[in-house]
Amino acid sequence: MEPANIARKISPSLTLAIDSKAKALKAEGKDICGFGAGEPDIDTPDHIKLAAAQALAEGFTKYTPSSGIPELRQAIAEKLKSDNNLDYKPNQVIVSCGAKHSCYNAILATCNPGDEVIIPAPYWVSYTEMVKLAGAEPYIVKTKAENGYKMTPEELQASISPSSKMVILNTPGNPTGSVYTENELAALVEIALEDDLFILSDEIYEKIIYDGAKHFSIASMSKQVYDHTITVNGFSKSYSMTGWRLGYLAAPESIARAVDSIQSHSTSNPTSFAQKGAVAALRDSQDCVTDMLKSFEKRRNIMYEGLTSTAGVTCVKPMGAFYMLPDISSFGMTSSQFCETLLEQALVAAVPGIAFGDDRTIRFSYACSNENIEKGISRFKDFCARLKK
Numbered sequence: 001m002e003p004a005n006i007a008r009k010i011s012p013s014l015t016l017a018i019d020s021k022a023k024a025l026k027a028e029g030k031d032i033c034g035f036g037a038g039e040p041d042i043d044t045p046d047h048i049k050l051a052a053a054q055a056l057a058e059g060f061t062k063y064t065p066s067s068g069i070p071e072l073r074q075a076i077a078e079k080l081k082s083d084n085n086l087d088y089k090p091n092q093v094i095v096s097c098g099a100k101h102s103c104y105n106a107i108l109a110t111c112n113p114g115d116e117v118i119i120p121a122p123y124w125v126s127y128t129e130m131v132k133l134a135g136a137e138p139y140i141v142k143t144k145a146e147n148g149y150k151m152t153p154e155e156l157q158a159s160i161s162p163s164s165k166m167v168i169l170n171t172p173g174n175p176t177g178s179v180y181t182e183n184e185l186a187a188l189v190e191i192a193l194e195d196d197l198f199i200l201s202d203e204i205y206e207k208i209i210y211d212g213a214k215h216f217s218i219a220s221m222s223k224q225v226y227d228h229t230i231t232v233n234g235f236s237k238s239y240s241m242t243g244w245r246l247g248y249l250a251a252p253e254s255i256a257r258a259v260d261s262i263q264s265h266s267t268s269n270p271t272s273f274a275q276k277g278a279v280a281a282l283r284d285s286q287d288c289v290t291d292m293l294k295s296f297e298k299r300r301n302i303m304y305e306g307l308t309s310t311a312g313v314t315c316v317k318p319m320g321a322f323y324m325l326p327d328i329s330s331f332g333m334t335s336s337q338f339c340e341t342l343l344e345q346a347l348v349a350a351v352p353g354i355a356f357g358d359d360r361t362i363r364f365s366y367a368c369s370n371e372n373i374e375k376g377i378s379r380f381k382d383f384c385a386r387l388k389k
């Protein structure tokens with residue numbers, strides 16, 4: 001018996017493969033510095049946990065409407081207005097089991113078999129595989145380090161074909177840390193609209209942004225852009241709620257309705273009591289977000305300083321999210337060989353860039369303690385110095 005063709009086209013997540021190897025070494029008692037994680041290291045803030053615990057205690061344990069509880073969709077619509085200058089009615093907001101699920105639903109609701117989806121690389125691992133699961137084809141645009149790993153209008157223009165259906169933009173970006181400015185987005189959007197493309201705007205790292213850079217929501221640009229854009233966001237990164245599995249999208253009504261139908265026949269509603277926690281996350285004080293941002297910024301500075309002072313390594317300074325993408329191509333190894341050797345010899349876990357469509361780099365997450373960063377970077381420096389000998 002063989003799995004279906006579509007299932008065979010999907011690669012297992014490389015980020016998880018390195019993670020299992022690091023965990024196995026840890027279990028053997030090895031002192032591993034983990035830079036592999038794609039999630040904040042801090043716990044979910046107490047007031048959010050309390051709201052969910054209370055909902056459980058009160059018996060809020062049944063199915064909810066498939067697209068989420070009205071209270072949460074209302075809170076999200078208000079957040080999108082006040083933070084992002086976006087006018088969505090609650091019925092245009094669909095809450096799903098994580099922003100990953102929202103992206104997948106958005107692609108399923110818009111792309112037909114044979115359609116091409118334009119994805120700038122380095123990209124978040126799941127976009128390409130989600131596109132393939134929908135029967136569509138990823139079209140990868142390699143961006144350049146000297147452009148801060150941001151796709152230029154010329155690069156976008158050159159990638160458009162009669163089959164193009166959608167372009168995925170992720171700002172602040174994983175794994176690049178790139179943040180597009182309003183003007184840069186306007187230039188890309190102009191080209192996308194000329195060809196009537198959908199724009200999937202993944203804004204999950206919106207709150208994790210440094211040096212006074214400003215996050216700009218694409219759909220707020222004009223009515224025409226709004227009609228072509230699906231805005232995705234969630235709770236995992238801003239509120240450290242990765243395990244809760246809650247995210248959302250907001251879209252023109254016809255798309256929102258299609259997403260609701262898809263979801264109603266696949267997962268039904270996101271977890272009932274988790275949604276009550278999300279309401280608290282949006283409605284209560286945002287101090288937890290500001291505090292987290294302060295500690296990420298410190299860690300970013302420590303890691304960036306360490307990487308850019310390592311011989312043979314170059315690195316674009318990330319303006320958002322919590323990843324760094326050092327270029328290790330001067331060592332003459334593939335990113336997978338480099339990461340495997342780094343883990344075995346220096347006990348530092350990182351993710352090979354090939355997972356993100358870029359074999360010249362590896363990804364370090366700095367969502368970990370300052371001590372872990374200092375120890376890990378010092379080992380990395382020694383490791384690179386040994387390679388250069």
Ligand SMILES: *Cc1c(COP(=O)(O)O)cnc(C)c1O
Pocket residue numbers: 038097098099100101124170173174202204234235236237242245246247
């Ligand atoms: C983490 C992440 C997501 C999804 O997070 P969920 O936990 O599914 O909400 C989406 N996009 C990017 C780029 C991410 O890094």
